[in-house]
Amino acid sequence: xxxxxxxxxxxxxxxxxxxxxxxxxxxxxxxxxxxxxxxxxxxxxxxxxxxxxxxxxxxxxxxxxxxxxxxxxxxxxxxxxxxxxxxxxxxxxxxxxxxxxxxxxxxxxxxxxxxxxxxxxxxxxxxxx
Numbered sequence: 798x799x800x801x802x803x804x805x806x807x808x809x810x811x812x813x814x815x816x817x818x819x820x821x822x823x824x825x826x827x828x829x830x831x832x833x834x835x836x837x838x839x840x841x842x843x844x845x846x847x848x849x850x851x852x853x854x855x856x857x858x859x860x861x862x863x864x865x866x867x868x869x870x871x872x873x874x875x876x877x878x879x880x881x882x883x884x885x886x887x888x889x890x891x892x893x894x895x896x897x898x899x900x901x902x903x904x905x906x907x908x909x910x911x912x913x914x915x916x917x918x919x920x921x922x923x924x925x926x
Contacts (some may be wrong), residue, residue: 800826807844814844821846823871824860843868855884 802812815834817823823843826834836844846867848862859880866872866880896905910920 798836799843800834800836803841803844806841809844809848817844820857820861822857822864826837853884859884869872890905 800807800811804814807814809817814823818825818834826836826840829835830896842893843864847860847888850863855863862880863877866877902919905919905922910916
């Protein structure tokens with residue numbers, strides 16, 4: 798299939814497919830006699846794997862490693878689990894940071910009168926160092 802068909806089947810646009818190929822996330826596509834990229838069902842499966850990995854928040858570096866592990870049928874599952882566990886820890890830290898920001902903003906919004914007065918604790922807090 799051509800790149801447009803692969804893009805449609807995988808849900809990844811053609812420009813991004815070419816980018817993933819150029820940085821080694823996915824293997825280089827085969828070429829037709831005319832020089833056009835051609836993709837197989839396996840290629841589309843890899844692209845779908847990449848899309849799902851991106852949706853789970855993995856970095857490009859992590860995805861490249863995950864694709865390699867997925868394609869290597871002799872890999873130890875402990876490598877995959879280690880990568881996933883590390884990613885979970887990072888996501889939990891980000892969630893905690895976001896929850897802290899929400900808590901702070903809720904407090905500041907509660908303290909703000911929200912009327913015609915110019916003084917605003919939200920702006921005061923943002924301006925402080």
